[in-house]
Amino acid sequence: MKCVVPQDRAVLVGTMAACTGDRSDALQQLLSGPIQPDALVGDYLAEINLSWRAAEMETDESAGFDQGFIESLRKAENGLRKRLEAGTFPRIAVNAGALNPRQLAMNVQAYLSETFGKDGCELLVAYVTGDNVIETLQKPEVFADIRHLSDGKTLSSWGHQPVVANAYIGQWGIVEALRAGAAIVISGRTTDASTIQAIASWWHAWDELNYEKLALGLIAGHLIECGHYVTGGNFCGFRHIEDYFDLAMPIAEIHQDHVVVTKQPGQNGVVNVDTVRSQILYEIQGHFYYNPDVIADLSDIAVFEDGKDRVKVSGVRGLPPPPTLKASIQAYAGYQAEFCAVAIGSEIEAKAKSLEKQIRRIFNIEARLKGGPAALQSFSFQCLGGSGTENAPSENAATATIRILAQAKDASSLSSQNFSGLIIETLCQAYPGFTPHLEYHRTGTPRPYLSYFPALIPRHYLEPMRVHFLSRDSPISIDHPKFTAFVTDLPKQRNYEPTQPQNLARFGPTITIPLGHQVFARSGDKGANVNVGFFPQGGSMEEWDWLRSFLTTEKLLELLGEDASAVKKTERVEFPNMRAVHFVLFGLLGEGVTNTSRIDALGKGIAEYLRSKFVPYPEELYRGFEKRI
CATH class of the missing domain: 3.30.1360 (Gyrase A; domain 2)
Structure with a gap:
């Protein structure tokens, strides 16, 4: 076995990517430090780039995955080769497969064989399916039963035909692939934290009923899934970080009862209680963190300094998972066009109001929003900036942006004669200094936009997750967790004003x-x-x-x-x-x-x-x- 195997200690998990387009040299940097991660993870997916992948597949069936993963492997070739020769090749789990995990798995296996020869051929690559539910939605009973995550409306009342639909599946497909010997596991729309959760569960042999442990894996995933966000990126205290560039990727030490977040010594960035608290608070819904495999209760979560660039996190409790999974459903809803112009110096608000009055009149906005010829679905006129533009030190500092955004069911309603051309007609009668952004021919061209329906889908409608190995004919089937909380027992997010507030x-x-x-x-x-x-x-x-x-x-x-x-x-x-x-x-x-x-x-x-x-x-x-x- 050329790969790392579980040992009786904490597992070290490093993040190699936190989004599509993330730094392609991050893995190379991560492998260059003295800490040797046992596993590497990457989160490449979001609602918006799933729609990008779908658009790619309309013209190329071999597309539909994130290209950045293999590029990261290429740049880290020397570091990976050293680990392979030492017999400690790190386990890798990523959701870069998006809508076509099989194709990415084939490409990765080819890369390993070409780059590392016989040793590369022996590294098993697996891919996990079960998240793509677009065919499941074709069943009338499913279509009528799926409800919106926030307002409870049914999918059948949405009025759009889904083109992308993915359930946020959990960790157990990845866990099974690792148990079966996979060196690299590629999935589609697992949750952002699932790759990290899977590494922890595989390493420590946690089962699906050990909710306290699974909740610990979930918070570990939440802490490092966004990469630099816990080492100084997107951080209010950025001014105090020297060399604020090429920030280190985080490493999680996942123990049996706590997590320590750290980074490679000597690399840029910082890990402290403030960066960690910031990341814990990022994109949560309250005290209860819902996940396909567990609900984490964060009410008593605590953070402590544990040395230089080391923060310990504990106090997380686990509850049974919900009987539904979140699903991201998207549909083409029409076309969108945008036009921007600048307003400079004094009286920005007055300038914006004068232009808006002209635009609404020449567009005949009220009538077009009600239907008829060149009908619009929506219209938005925005003034971005404008405060503090007087007596500014430069023209740039004195500049605000006017943004005009419109949507329509038909592209013809946003043609030049119905959108950007009408705005240009005001060019010589607009406020002083009116200047359009000169790429308006591009931004003003109607382009499709998607409507987003975040949904809850009952588990019994879902196909099992399946683990596929390229070298084997039969996949491994993994059922979704059988023991889930009843809907009536699910914890509801709390909502309260200050307890014992101070005067x-x-x-x-x-x-x-x-x-x-x-x-x-x-x-x-x-x-x-x-x-x-x-x-x-x-x-x-x-x-x-x-x-x-x-x-x-x-x-x-x-x-x-x-x-x-x-x-x-x-x-x-x-x-x-x-x-x-x-x-x-x-x-x-x-x-x-x-x-x-x-x-x-x-x-x-x-x-x-x-x-x-x-x-x-x-x-x-x-x-x-x-x-x-």
Whole structure:
């Protein structure tokens, strides 16, 4: 056996990719340090790039997977060769297979054979299927029974014909492949954390009923699935990280009762309680983290420094998994076109309003939104920026962007004569300095857009997961976990205001500062919703008491300003051991990333927007401008 085998110790798992297009040299860098990972994982999928892969397969049946995985292997050839020659080739699990895991498995096996000769031929490559449910949706009883994740509406009431449909399957197909000797396992739409969960369960021989252990594997996966996000990427404290480039990928030490997050010594980036808390709060839904194999209860999760660039995470509990799986369902819903222009200097708001009035008139917007010739499904006029553009140090700093976005069922409704050409007709009568972005011929050309339906699909409709080896005729069939919680027993996300709130007056005189001078935050998307979590810069009880008492639901919506009107519902909880306050903002992204008019389509900027808002902060707790985050 040329591969790593389980031992009686923690398993070391390193991340090689956190998204499609991630750094292709990350694996090479990860293998160059003194820590030798037992396993490597990569998360390549999201709702939006599954639709990209589907579009590729319309013209090329051999496409449909993420090309970046093999490129990473190529760049890391020397490091992989050393591990292979030493008989410690790391196990690798990735979801880069997307819609065509078999083809990627064939390509990977060919690469291994060509690059490493006989030893490469002996490395088994497996692929896992069972996530693609597009054919399952053709059954009328299934179509009528699948419901929207947020509002409970049935798929049959959606009004679109799905073209991409993938259930978020769990870890057990990957586990079985590893048990059967696979060196590399390729899957489609497993959950982001499933590859890490599978490595831990395989290594420690955890079974599907050991929910406490499975929850630990889940939080380990959540911590490192986003790669650099836990070593300094997307981090409020980025200014304090020297050499803020080529950040190290994370490594998780997964023990039997806790996880330690670390990185290769000497590589750029940082792992501390703040980067780890930020990642824990990223794209969660509250105290309960739903997963195909377990529900993790994060209510008592705790983080501790465990040495330089080492953070220990514990306090996670496990509950039986739900009887349904999340599914990402997408359908072509029409066409979309976009036009951008600049507004510079003074009176930005007045300039934007004058142009909007002209555009609405020349477009005959109200009539077109009601139907008839050149009918539109939606129309959005946005002014991006504009505050602080007067007396700016440069023209760039004085510039705001006008963004006009329209959607229609038929491409002809967004032809040049019905969209970009009409805007250009206002060129010489628009506000002073009106200048279109000169690529409007490209962005103004109608292109298909997809509607997104995040769904819950009952497990009994799903085919078993199957593990396929290229060298074997018969796949291994793996049923989904048989023991699941009854719907009536599923934990409901909590929602509450501050417990025993402090009177803010007791903190004494205040100073007006941006919230982000003293408070960390991170936000992200979950379908149509955005989550955002906050925690204080310091570790004192006073700072925590102020933050949790100040950040009520009412206060958060106030800080959101005009954007609060798009929020349909809000849920708020606290994580006392992490001293964090967490919110879910339902509906802020419209239908979700594939169909939202927001420029911040993934919700990652909401945290930074809220941190920029001015708040009255206790003078006694303020560290001063020089010591701000």
